[in-house]
Amino acid sequence: MLNSHKANRPTFLNSQCWVTLALVVRVRLGSALTVPIRSWLLEESGQRGKLWVARQLMDSIRGQVKGVRLLIDAWFMRSTLILPLLEQQVRIIGQVRRDTALFLPPEPEPKRRGRKRKYGLRIDAVVLEALPVQEMELLLYGKVQRVRVRSALAVARFLKGVPVRAVWCEMFLSDHTWSRPRLILATETELSAQQVVEIYAERWGIEPLFHNLKRWWGVANLWQRSKAALELWMQIRSTAYALTQLLALQLWQSFPLMAIAPWRKGAMITAGLFAQWLRIQFIGLPLRDAYDPKSGQFMMPFPGQDQRLQC
Numbered sequence: 001m002l003n004s005h006k007a008n009r010p011t012f013l014n015s016q017c018w019v020t021l022a023l024v025v026r027v028r029l030g031s032a033l034t035v036p037i038r039s040w041l042l043e044e045s046g047q048r049g050k051l052w053v054a055r056q057l058m059d060s061i062r063g064q065v066k067g068v069r070l071l072i073d074a075w076f077m078r079s080t081l082i083l084p085l086l087e088q089q090v091r092i093i094g095q096v097r098r099d100t101a102l103f104l105p106p107e108p109e110p111k112r113r114g115r116k117r118k119y120g121l122r123i124d125a126v127v128l129e130a131l132p133v134q135e136m137e138l139l140l141y142g143k144v145q146r147v148r149v150r151s152a153l154a155v156a157r158f159l160k161g162v163p164v165r166a167v168w169c170e171m172f173l174s175d176h177t178w179s180r181p182r183l184i185l186a187t188e189t190e191l192s193a194q195q196v197v198e199i200y201a202e203r204w205g206i207e208p209l210f211h212n213l214k215r216w217w218g219v220a221n222l223w224q225r226s227k228a229a230l231e232l233w234m235q236i237r238s239t240a241y242a243l244t245q246l247l248a249l250q251l252w253q254s255f256p257l258m259a260i261a262p263w264r265k266g267a268m269i270t271a272g273l274f275a276q277w278l279r280i281q282f283i284g285l286p287l288r289d290a291y292d293p294k295s296g297q298f299m300m301p302f303p304g305q306d307q308r309l310q311c
Contacts, residue, residue: 003016018043018234021052024071024202024211025244027249031142035242037061039213039234051081051123058085069093071203077185079158086162086187093186093200100165100183101157102166118161120232123263134193140201146172156185167193207224212241244271244278 020039027033038060040053054076061068070085072094081090096218103119104127121127131150138147144263147169152165168181186196212232252269260277261267290301 017054022206032205034209035245036238041231050077054081071200090186091245095184097181099185102154105155119155141204149193153189163189165189165191167196169197244274247274
């Protein structure tokens with residue numbers, strides 16, 4: 001949103017609505033790590049909404065990541081986003097509203113004239129109650145949770161008849177009652193109900209990531225004058241965060257711990273240690289002179305004595 005247009009006030013951008021594409025990576029201890037890839041600030045006005053931005057973000061990684069599986073919440077589970085991604089062989093798991101129109105696959109019919117039936121019996125409350133219930137304990141959202149699920153192979157009307165694996169999931173609450181069922185759809189029909197719930201639970205990592213973007217990385221306090229400068233600054237912060245996290249995930253065995261922090265011998269190699277190592281490597285590089293404003297290109301400088309970067 002723009003600041004109020006007063007005579008003595010600049011029109012600084014105050015970031016309010018972001019769409020972020022993040023990558024979920026399995027780490028050594030079995031938990032999931034969420035790192036940001038790209039964040040897009042929506043304009044104050046215009047026809048480009050969050051669904052359009054989500055499509056552009058997915059197109060930006062096309063060909064860079066193979067075997068993509070997209071985890072999204074109920075707001076983004078729209079046919080205008082899902083159907084084009086299915087044509088690109090993207091696997092999708094997302095939560096939808098409980099009243100979403102789902103149907104059983106149609107029963108085999110004898111040959112007759114006209115189009116074949118696309119939908120069978122609608123899955124209403126009566127059909128849902130007749131589905132078998134599975135109760136299990138799963139590691140979800142950082143702790144072991146008692147859940148019960150119902151599952152069925154269904155046809156989604158909002159996806160124009162695309163077959164999906166529908167899973168209704170309930171969690172056992174602290175007051176000894178079951179939560180309201182959450183409906184999760186997966187385009188991979190061969191997945192079991194347990195696999196769908198466990199994979200979709202990894203999407204929760206985007207929530208603390210948003211918290212870091214807003215609070216610790218300064219989105220609420222940035223005062224860049226243009227949208228392009230604001231997005232560029234957030235991309236630099238996101239890339240720096242992702243780089244240190246991935247380095248700690250992949251290169252922890254070859255990290256020079258004795259040269260960086262010898263007093264932490266035997267400790268786990270963390271992203272903070274890699275950030276400290278990167279700061280040491282970049283001290284003395286004339287980074288401000290490496291950017292050519294005329295061509296808009298950045299050339300990695302050679303080590304030198306840049307007094308402006310000395311600590």
